[in-house]
Amino acid sequence: ARRSEDTGVAVIGLGRFGCHLANSLARLDHEVLAVDRDPERVQRWSGELDRVVQADATEEAVLRQLGMADFPRVVVAIGASVEASVLTVLALTELGVPQIWARATSEKHAKILHSVGAHHVVFPEAETGERVAHLIVSRMLDFIEFGDDFAIAKIRVPPPLVGRSLRDLAPQDRYGVMVVGAKQPGQPFRYAGPETVLEPESVLIVEGSIAQVQRFAALA
Numbered sequence: 674a675r676r677s678e679d680t681g682v683a684v685i686g687l688g689r690f691g692c693h694l695a696n697s698l699a700r701l702d703h704e705v706l707a708v709d710r711d712p713e714r715v716q717r718w719s720g721e722l723d724r725v726v727q728a729d730a731t732e733e734a735v736l737r738q739l740g741m742a743d744f745p746r747v748v749v750a751i752g753a754s755v756e757a758s759v760l761t762v763l764a765l766t767e768l769g770v771p772q773i774w775a776r777a778t779s780e781k782h783a784k785i786l787h788s789v790g791a792h793h794v795v796f797p798e799a800e801t802g803e804r805v806a807h808l809i810v811s812r813m814l815d816f817i818e819f820g821d822d823f824a825i826a827k828i829r830v831p832p833p834l835v836g837r838s839l840r841d842l843a844p845q846d847r848y849g850v851m852v853v854g855a856k857q858p859g860q861p862f863r864y865a866g867p868e869t870v871l872e873p874e875s876v877l878i879v880e881g882s883i884a885q886v887q888r889f890a891a892l893a
């Protein structure tokens with residue numbers, strides 16, 4: 674139980690979302706307890722994840738028996754069945770799990786999850802849709818919004834800025850964005866500094882408000 678207290682994460686529901694999540698956590702060196710009520714899903718993942726258990730997660734007693742109360746973080750990745758998702762979050766709330774993450778499949782589902790005690794709600798379809806929309810219509814290679822109107826983007830150098838150094842360009846004064854990293858052709862990403870020169874093939878990591886980052890990425 675000691676390791677669970679430090680790094681353990683329980684993932685409930687091994688559908689398309691839950692299995693990617695569980696695998697990513699395992700790759701990040703976290704001890705994962707995966708739970709699904711479907712024996713075929715359990716069988717499918719038991720070779721790849723440390724601990725995969727077949728159980729109905731809507732039952733508080735079952736969760737208690739699995740030691741779920743000792744986990745600092747539990748993720749409810751069930752999507753299609755709103756009822757199972759909500760009942761599972763409720764049971765985890767009653768067990769007093771400190772950090773309950775839950776996946777929503779609609780705005781209403783998200784509201785219900787919050788009201789039954791989820792501390793964090795993620796809505797992958799909406800979040801990914803929004804992110805991909807930004808990628809499609811701009812020169813951005815990646816875009817992450819953090820809320821409170823703050824975003825970080827990975828972008829190709831806007832053509833008018835090629836050949837300039839950051840000292841000379843002063844992007845923070847001129848565009849309100851901070852260029853924090855740069856990858857020059859054939860090299861790894863490095864922290865950007867005043868001496869960084871923007872090459873035609875450079876890739877930049879830029880942060881600022883959403884509108885400022887978008888405007889900077891769209892300079893032509």
Ligand code: ADP
Pocket residue numbers: 685686687688689690691708709710711714728729730731750751752753754757
């Ligand atoms: P996705 O869209 O990610 O594929 P689904 O909602 O289709 O997600 O899959 C959710 C998973 O959660 C399925 O593998 C299903 O067997 C599992 N699941 C559903 N209800 C329960 C429950 N009460 N207890 C445990 N696992 C459940």
